[in-house]
Amino acid sequence: MDRLVAQLGRWSAGRGPLYLLLAERLRQLIDSGQLPPRAALPPDRTLAERLAVGRTTVVAAYDRLRQERKLERHQGRGTWVAPAVLTGWRGAQVAPANPLFLNYLEPLDDILPLACAAPYGPPPELAEAYQRALPKLPGLNSGDIGYHPMGHPALRAALAERHTGRGLPTEPGQILVTTGGQQALALLARLFLEPGDQVLVQAPTYPGALELFREAAALVRTAPTGPDGLDVAAWTRAVATDRPDLAYLNLTHHNPTGSTVSTLARRRIAEVAAEHAVPVIEDDALAGLALDGGEDPPNLATFAPPGVVITVGSLSKVVWGGLRLGWIRASTGQIAQLARIKSIHDLGSAVLEQLAAAELLPALPEIARRRGEQLRERHDHLCAQLAERLPSWRFRPAGGGQCLWVRLPGGDASAYAQVALRHGVAVLPGDSLSMDGSGADHLRIPFTAPPEDLTESVLRLAAAWRAYRRTGHAPAAVHAMVV
Structure with a gap:
């Protein structure tokens, strides 16, 4: 069903x-x-x-x-x-079953795309980076054929330097450049999973990862996401009891709750993963997007032996979704295996984009700071609109990232999403972000759109909610609850 x-x-x-x-x-x-x-x-x-x-x-x-x-x-x-x-x-x-992908594959006119969490437009530094990168393209007689399955050396070196500067010593040989973070996750699923293998994830979590694990015919197990980002005790028990073949975690500005796991908790997660020899993918695509301008905790790999934690990064959330560049930071042996898999699919990502990304990386902290300020304003605007027009909906303000995780006072979020669509707004129901049914009464609502679009979106959501309640699917809750 x-x-x-x-x-x-x-x-x-x-x-x-x-x-x-x-x-x-x-x-x-x-x-x-x-x-x-x-x-x-x-x-x-x-x-x-x-x-x-x-x-x-x-x-x-x-x-x-x-x-x-x-x-x-x-x-x-x-x-x-x-x-x-x-x-x-x-x-x-x-074909993908998750409605997240339908919003990309089948865009519709006159529908506000509130199901997609992505920045609206690139920063000016991106065009400037392309201008600096163009002269660095190899000449006609350079001997460079343009295929770099592991990634262009300049970008791999820049990414290694970035990780080292954040407290995680990294060599270029530990970096694989990918065509976005989604390809990075796809390569890791291909490397680590066989049909029937177990994957331990947070509930809820990024739906793109769930779709990949489903495609790999893996058995997905869940650990709850608490107010601080993860119920570490529950996650530890699940690792010790189930001995999963792979774990997937989004610890920094979690998609969709916006919570961040503390440094102390990260140490414990790394210890447990190493003790039970469970490889962990840390999805770090939202790094840098703290809404209060604060610094992120260290990467999980900082606390783990080599090869236990594999870090996935991306420029799509901080810079722009149209810049299809991501990367994997892992052991040199894992990178070599992943590069062989990647070369079968595309022989390497586009060179000009990689050269531009290498030029852009020094400006990334400043871009992230400005993006965080913009997101903070839009977050506060969305929270105010929801509190005014849909006071019975419950949510916790996000600490970072791009989304609110909103609980409906009753009914089924998937059914409500269909009503919302008929009112001109596409919204992602919570069961798309969880395999255990825990999100059936939730919506993921991003605050990446301009304020005027957010206002119109909430107006349409409110009209859809009134229509949904009239069908008898949801109670007429009246108590405002913003937690």
Whole structure:
């Protein structure tokens, strides 16, 4: 059920009767192979509740597809994709299920993209870095063929220097440059995971990582995220009991709660991981985005023996999403293995972007400081708007990062997200960020957009909430609660 709801994505964001929009989206899933032959579909009433529509909408959509011979329906036996429907293209069956990716792959006009957490536009230093990088491109007779699977030497050296300056001694041989942080996580999943392996993650966590672990056919186990970023005692018990094959942690300005784990807790996490020989990926993509301008705690790898903690960094959150550059900091042996995997996929990231990134790195602290100030203003604006227009929604102000983790006073966040979409705003429901169901009543709301967009987004969310409550899916809670 959860996977189908995610695959349906923004099905209702169109013109025309809802049953036709739902039928069209189901038809797309069937024709592309994402709903394969004989796949069972949920009962009418169950799907209607999850999509926050009337049962007649689902019944009419199913009946239309039955008439087209794409579905079969039998009383008492259910509804399923007709066996005769074949696609001839098996690859479509591995399309991402998470609605996060649908916001990138299927952008819609007149929909405010509140489901995406990314900076709006690059800083001026980026264009200046490209201008300085252009003369450094190799000449016609340089002998440089442009393929650098491990990354351009200039950027690897600059990244190693940056880690060393932050208290984590690093050599260029410990750095692999990737096409964004997402590719870094994909390479690590490929290196460490086989089908059936266990991955221990925070709940909630970054949905892009969950999608990769799902694609690797791994078994995802969760440890709760507390007010200080992670319930370290619960995480320690899970490591000792389950002995996972891999752990994934976002300890600094956690996505989506904005919390940061203390230095003392990081020492304990590193000790436990080393004791049980569990490799840990620390996703450090949001480093530098403290809303109070303070310094981040040291990287987890600072406290661990070589090879235990693998650090993933990215320029997408601090600089701009269009600068598709990330990196992995690991042992030299792990980097060599990862480089072999990367070379199969793309032979190395684009050289000009790497040269520009190397020019940009010295300015990164200042860029992060300004970005943090901007985010602070937008964070406070979003908090004020939510408190005024949706006082029954509960959230804790973020200490850093780009998002609020908001709890609804009742109902199902996925169903509400469909109603919000029909009111012109795309928002990410919490079950997209957790594998244990703990986020079913939460929304991730980023504060990266300009204030005027945030104001309009909250107005639409409030209108959607009123409509959602009228359906009887949620209680009419009246107590304001901002914690």
